[in-house]
Structures are given as C-alpha cells and as structure tokens.
Amino acid sequence: MSDTATTLPPAAQRAPRFGVRNILTRYGSWIALVLLILVNLAITPNFATWQTFNVNLTQVCAIVIVGVGMTLVIATGGIDLSVGALMAIAGAIAPLIFLGKLFPLPHPAIGIALAFVVPVLIAAALGWFNGWLVTRLSIQPIIATLVLFIAGRGIAQVFTNGNLQVFNLPSFQFIGLGRVFGIPFQAILMIVIVAAAAWMLRRTVFGRQILAIGGNERAARLSGIPVAFVKQRVYLISGLLSGIAGLIVIARNSAADANLVGLGMELDAIAAVAVGGTLLTGGRATVIGTLVGALIIQLVRYTLLANGVPDAAALVAKAAIIVLAVWLQRQSQR
C-alpha cells in the first residue's frame, strides 16, 4: 500500500517483489474495495445513487473515527478495548449538559458549546488514564483498557440511571445530521481526521516515534524516544476520538442510550484496522487502510443486506473477511 508507513529501512521497503501474491497482499484491500463496488454496480439495484453513497458513508463514520485512534494504539503494539465505553460516557454526558441537568445554563449556546467540549475532554482524560496504566504501572494494554471497558459503560449508566435521553436540538445534532454541500458533516469530519492522522503518522516526529515503539520498544527507548509520553498521547488521542464518535452517534439518533452507544465498537474498530492492513503486533500502520477496511466491511454487509441475506449471515461473512485479510497479511511477511 502506497500510504503504508513502516519502520523498515527504505531499501527493504522499496525492494520490489513481483508476482500475483505480492500484488494481492500489498494492494489486497484496495482491490477488494474496487471489486465490491463493481459487484454492487452490477447486481444491487439503485447502488449508484447519492442516497446509497450517503447511507454507507454515515454508517462507517463512527467506526472509522474510532478506528483511527485504534490504528495509532495498535501501531505502538497496544490495544484499546475501552473505546465503546468511552463513547457511551461522552454520549451520556453531552445531553446532561445541554439539557441543563448537570448545572444551570446561563445561555443555551454556552450549553451546546460545553456539550461539544466537555464530553470529548472527559473521554480524552480517560484515554490518558489508560495510557497512564499502561506506561506507569506497566499493565498490559488489553487488561488496562479492560478496566474501563467494564467500568466505563457502568459509569455512563449510573450518570443517566440507564434512562434513554431524548432530545431535539438541531444546532448540536449538526455533528451527526448536518450537511455541507449535500455531504454529511460527519463524513467530512471523518475525512479530516483520517487525513490529519495519516499525515501525522508519516510526516511528523511523533508519528515516527509511534511506529518505532511498535517496531521495537526496547530499541526505541534506548534511542531516546520518550516511550511513556508517546504512548500516553496515543491512548489520549484514542479516547478523544471515541468521545467525538460518541457525540456523532447520539446526534444521529436524537437520543442517548448509555446501554447501547458504542456497544461492540472496540471489535468493529479492531476489525477495520486488521482488514486495512495494519500489523496487529505494531510497528506498521496505515490510517487510510483502516478507512478502506471499514468501507470493505460495511460494503459487504450492505451488499448482503441489499440482496436479501439476513444480517446474521453477514456476521459470518465479516468473520471470514477478517481471517482472510489477516492471513493474507501474514503471507506477505514470509
């Protein structure tokens, strides 16, 4: 993949290995995406419409935004299981703020502004807490983030007493329902986040440090990279993006349900990252690949649903895609 950022030396990176298998493994996810689109154009009725485009785009937005953070975490050799719970927390707190249940609001506009900022900051702080557990207490990422996976949704449910919070507030819901030139605002937000993260991973010192840590943490530490600092920032970013995704989901639904917001999101995000071609052991990552991965999973599901296959069967197909993608990835490393 042309956008794949790796820690391999340039010579090894450029060493050309031709052959069908090589092309398949390097560009597999792109080929799969193009094939899926072609198949859909051929068999799915009304596929080439603006509406289908928008439906599929809005379905993947939250997954991609969370997936970007997950890509960065996985690039350092970690994992973040708490993303779904953090979405629930952000989604539970925002309505509490703009509905004035937490504290009296001097002006509705302030409430809306705070409803954007505070939940995202709280999610980011909790993400930083994950990073703190991982770096300061040396707890394995899967266990460290398991803590908030278990407790986080409970916190959101305690905040709202498990109740559904319904609202109708167009100025807040712009993040999930708004359109700019006919394109959903959330899709624009997603593209901006993907582009920024891809640029950061490839072009900035911070991005190179992330990959170096994932490639060989000990070597990275010995070469003077502030490992703990970088990891904490990465988990913070993952938490922050989860918060944004949580706001998008509740804005789209016009309701916040702490029991459901972000449920299973950690698995969707990890699946998108894996299908996108990011190495799950760290050291090699592609943010645009994650976008492609999420699109593939969504398009397969859409294709099956639009052609009358039950949603449950689509789950089995998703499983097969994940295994196939990771298996192909392994083949390319040999």
Added chain:
Amino acid sequence: MNTISLKVFQGIGRYGVLLALVALILFGWLRYENFLGAFNVLSVLRYNSMFALVALGMCFVIITGGIDLSVGSTAALGSVVAALLSPYGVVPGLLGGLAAGLAVGACNAFIVTRLNILPFIATLATMLAASGCALLLANNQSVSVSYETGFVELGQGDLLGFPIPAWIALIAFLLGSLVLNFTSFGRTVLAIGGNEDAARLMGLPAQRVKALVYLASGGLAGLAGVILAAQFGAGQPIEGVGWELFAIAAVVVGGTLLTGGVGSVGSTLAGVLLLGLIFNILNFENGLGWISLSAYWQSVIRGAFLLLVVAIQARLSMRTEEAA
C-alpha cells in the same frame, strides 16, 4: 523474572484472591442476615456456574499465552443448539450444545495453529461467526426449551441438595486442576506459555496442545450455553455479550498472568466467585435500605476491583523485578 520472584508473585496471586474472597464472605456474613443461608449460597453457585465453566477454559488458553474472545457467543450458540435439541431429551440437548462449542473451538484451533493468526484476532472473528450462526439458527429470537424431557433439570435441578450446574462446574474444575498439575499435557500447557519456542525445541507437541486447549475452551463454553438454556428455559442467541471479558477479568483477578506460563485453576474459581459475590452483596446492601445503588454500579465496582487487583499485581511484580 527469576524463579524465586515468580514463586513469590504466584503465591501472592494465589492466596491474595483467596484472602479477598474470605474477607468478602466474612463481610457479608457479619453484615447481612441470611447471607450464608442455603438459599443464597446455592443460587449464587447455580448462577455463577456458567461463568465458572467459561473462565476455566479461558484460564487454560491464557496460560498458553493466548486469549479466547469467542467464548461468549459460543455459549450463546451452545444454548440455541441445546434448546433446539431439548425436545429429544436431556442427552441430545447436552451433547448438541457441547458439540456446537467444540465446533467453534475447532475453528479457533485451526485458525490459531494452522493459519498462524494471532489468537486475539482469530477468536474475534469466530466470535462474530458464532454469534451469526446462533442468530441464524434461532431465527433472531430466543428459542424456548422443552419442559417435558427434563432438560431444564440441567440448569434448575438439584442432586444431593446441590445444584446440578454447580456439580458440573465443580467436576470440571477438579478435572482441570488435575490435568494442569499432574499430567504431561498440563506441564506442556505451562511450558508453552512460559516460552513457546523453547517448548517446541524441547520436542513438546506445542501446536497439538494449543489446539486442544482452544478445543476445550470451546467445549466448556458450549457446556455453559447448555446450562444457560436450561436455567432460563430458553436458548438465547444474544446472551453472552461480554462474557469473554468477564472471564478474562476473573482469570486475571485469580492471579494468572496474561503473558502466560503461570496460572492456577483454583484461584480462577475464586476469581469467578469474587466477581459474582460483588453483585450478590450489592443486592443485599440495597435490601438493607441504607443506600440504593442501581444494578449499573455492579460493573463500576467490578471495574474498580479489577483495577485494584492489577495495580497491586503490577506494583508487586515491579518490586520483585527490582529485588531480582
């Protein structure tokens, strides 16, 4: 870590959870009436036997250095298959659920050992697939079990005054403990987790043992599904969400290292009971009427508990590393 510090660490992990469990039971006994009454004890054991079975399989998988995320949806699949077969009798229902679990376990074993895919991602995929199969078989709704064949006894019945599911879990744990501590299979499991390459170079059948461990984990999850169906009178395709993480938490609280190589079956059981009792005590506390905490506090307290345990473990292992 050298062997001495490992032993210290292992000891604290093993007895720490037992101490915490005893402390929690004492707390409940002193504070609440009927806490140690037969009804409460037996219903806690009955309900938590499903989680115990799942955690036992998870314990073995984690000792090999792997992880099995598919156990929750495997249990759901097992419950659906068992419920569908329950009209034909107890044995078909039981074997059906078990077979469904073993089938998922076999998939995991194949993907992990033959395709060499990380356990985390392999079992994530089979988790989705098992969930999809459960929903397809159950037609997206819960499947009620037959009450005529006595199948529900597997979950609701008693034998010698002790709940049948608790018997099943108890026997499974005894067998598991024997296998881990007194067989070459068990030692190979520990050796793989300690250092897989070294185990392989010593000529231990690492791949075969790993495959069997995933198979066993699937089978135990299927069995948990059978109990689930029998206990609640229905096969539940959407049950089991989050069971895998509950099981991992129980194993970790029990002092088994997630990096593999160290672990104990007994303290996993203690971990399950500990997490299960938190919910029980919450109910009793609400019953006293001093405070009223909703059921949602359960997960917050569980999370806080997990945090406490891993933080203590981390501090201890840091100290033992410094001492070494």
